[in-house]
Structure formats: C-alpha cells, structure tokens
Amino acid sequence: MSVNKVMVIGAGQMGSGIAQVFAQAGFEVKLNDIADESLNKGYARIEKLLSRNVEKERMTEQEKESALKQISTTTKLEDASDCDLVIEAVVENMDVKTKVFKQLDDITPKHAILATNTSSLPITDIAAVTNRPSQVIGMHFMNPVPVMKLVEIIRAIQTSDETYQLIEETTKKLNKNPVEVNDYPGFVSNRVLMPMINEAIYTVYEGVAEPEAVDEVMKLGMNHPMGPLQLADFIGLDTCLYIMEILHEGFGDSKYRPCPLLRKYVSAGWLGKKSGRGFYVYE
Ligand code: CAA
Ligand code: NAD
DSSP: OOOOEEEEEOOSHHHHHHHHHHHHTTOEEEEEOSOHHHHHHHHHHHHHHHHHHHHTTSSOHHHHHHHHHTEEEESOGGGGGGOSEEEEOOOSOHHHHHHHHHHHHHHSOTTOEEEEOOSSSOHHHHHHTSSOGGGEEEEEEOSSTTTOOEEEEEEOTTOOHHHHHHHHHHHHHTTOEEEEEEOSTTTTHHHHHHHHHHHHHHHHHTTSOOHHHHHHHHHHHHOOSSOHHHHHHHHOHHHHHHHHHHHHHHHOOGGGOOOHHHHHHHHTTOOBGGGTBSSSBOO
C-alpha cells in the first residue's frame, strides 16, 4: 500500500502546519475542522507561510500555487471515505479524540491508517476504541511544524510493523526525520521537555528569578533557541498543564507535580501567545 490521499483533522496551529508539509510534498490533502472560522484561519496561515517561502526564494510562485492546489477544506468527516491516511490534530481531550477515531473507523476504507498528533494521550487507549488497532499510530509533529525536522513516531502496543514502516517512509517523504518510540506517558519528547518547563515555572513561583532572567539563563547559557517560559507560552500553558497531569498520573511520581503557578495561570485564562497573555504579554 502507498499513501496518496490524506485528511488532517483540526486546522489549528498544528493541523494547518501538518497539512502544509503534506501538500508541499505532493500529497492530496483534505483539511477538516468542525468550525468554518478555524478552517479559514488555518488555510490563511498556510497561504501566508508559503508566500513567505516565495519571498525568501525558498520556493517559486508556481510551487506555492501547486502546493495550495493540493489542499481542499471540509467540515465533513465523511470526506475521509477515500483517504489512505488520516492524521488527527484536534484539541488534547481524550473524549473528543476517541469520538473522532470511532467515527473515522466507520468512514475510512479498511486499509487506511489512523494517526494521532497527540502530545501525551495514550495511543494504546485510542487504538483500542477502533476495530483496526494494528493500523493506529502516533505521528507527533513538533511546533512550528514547517520548521521542525522531528516527527516522533509512537507505536501503540497493538501497532503492526507494516503500519510503522509505512508511516516512517511517509515521514521521510515530508523531508522530516522519524524517531521511533514506544507508548508511555509523554513519550520521549514531552517526558524530557515538560519537567524542564515545569521546573522553570517553579523558579518563578519560588521567587528565584523573573521570567526574563530564567529565559536568558537557558538561552545564553545552554544555547536553547527559546527560553523555557517563552516556549511554554508558544506551546500553550493549557497544553503544558495537561501534559504534566498525564505524567503525574501516569507515573504516580510526585516529581511530575504541576507547579501551582501554572495551574493559576491556566485558571485565569492566561494560556500564552494564543490568548495574548502568559508569562509574557502579546500584542
Ligand atoms: N510557524 C512557521 N514558521 C515559523 C514560525 C511559526 N510559528 N515561527 C518562526 N518561523 C520561521 C520563521 O519564518 C523563520 O523563517 P524565515 O525568517 O527564514 O522565513 C524561521 O522560522 C526562524 O524564525 P526567527 O528567525 O523569527 O526566530 P528563531 O530563529 O528564534 O526561530 C524557532 C524560531 C524555529 C521557532 C526557534 O525559536 C525554535 O526552534 N524554538 C524552539 C521550538 C521548539 O522547541 N519546538 C518544540 C515545541 S514542543 C512540541 O512541539 C511538542 C509538544 O507536544 C508540545
Ligand atoms: P489548536 O487549539 O490550535 O487547534 C485545534 C483545532 O481542532 C481547532 O481549530 C478546533 O476547532 C479543532 N477541533 C476541535 N474539535 C474538533 C473535532 N471534533 N473535529 C475537527 N476539528 C476539531 O490546538 P493545537 O495546538 O493545534 O493542538 C492540536 C493537537 O496537537 C493536540 O492534540 C496537541 O496536544 C497536539 N500538539 C500540540 C503542540 C503545540 O505545541 N501546541 C505540539 C505537538 C502536538
């Protein structure tokens, strides 16, 4: 089997980036969202980033137009009925994701692979709600998708070798680097990254330093491209809190307890860049 037609579900910051990289690699892509407004925003974001590539002479106007032609938008999940691969990138909520996977299991052809871009939810549990668990896999893109080279490919306990190999090959066609990991809380990426971000928040909570100082230490001292608090704002503080809760619950170890300041910010609706305020204020 080979992958030709792809549906990306959720046209937010991750889904629109995933649709863009598939279209640039020549795949036919259907971008789906429940909300027309999100679809329009997602498509506009893709157009803007492709135009930026033309400005920077990384692609021609013609290449931009042909990438855009590969993408159609739809609010109907039923349009996945002829897709070989579906990548789900909706909100990080188990109930929403399992509902989408159950529907996809009924709609998509028998051969289709169902992938999730979840940051932290157990792929094994998502696979278990379908009648094709061996064809369910984690395809974890990094933010911002068009720039970051990694795709963490997460095998659920049920994922077959055939499914893994096809997703690995497909990732390479996107000019990304696949890394194989197994399904445990936070996988590798967020098990290592999130405790660092959480600890950075503790240093602010305990008055060790101001957010700017914490970020300067990590940028200038450790050569990180963004400080941990700037990165937390970029990812979304709600997503960071959610991932810490999954680590805390999944391992039952107090070393993963989310910082109370992170909880407070999320309760206040200070979710980072997307809400205009997090550790920093955004225009
Ligand atoms: N979308 C698309 N492209 C973007 C972008 C975005 N949101 N932000 C920046 N870029 C592009 C810029 O357009 C720029 O390209 P050109 O100027 O050549 O067109 C290029 O990236 C570099 O940007 P800047 O020069 O403005 O800034 P920078 O050098 O600091 O790079 C960055 C920006 C690539 C985002 C860099 O700061 C970085 O690597 N930050 C860390 C990102 C990271 O750690 N991501 C992983 C998050 S964790 C995750 O994703 C997993 C999870 O489950 C939560
Ligand atoms: P987002 O809030 O920007 O986008 C989510 C989109 O899903 C929204 O447009 C929303 O309208 C849509 N949606 C919600 N329910 C839907 C449904 N039932 N059907 C179709 N569309 C639906 O979120 P995001 O940051 O793009 O995150 C999406 C997923 O990617 C999450 O699972 C998240 O954990 C994961 N992820 C996020 C990051 C990050 O840095 N933000 C990095 C890697 C992975």
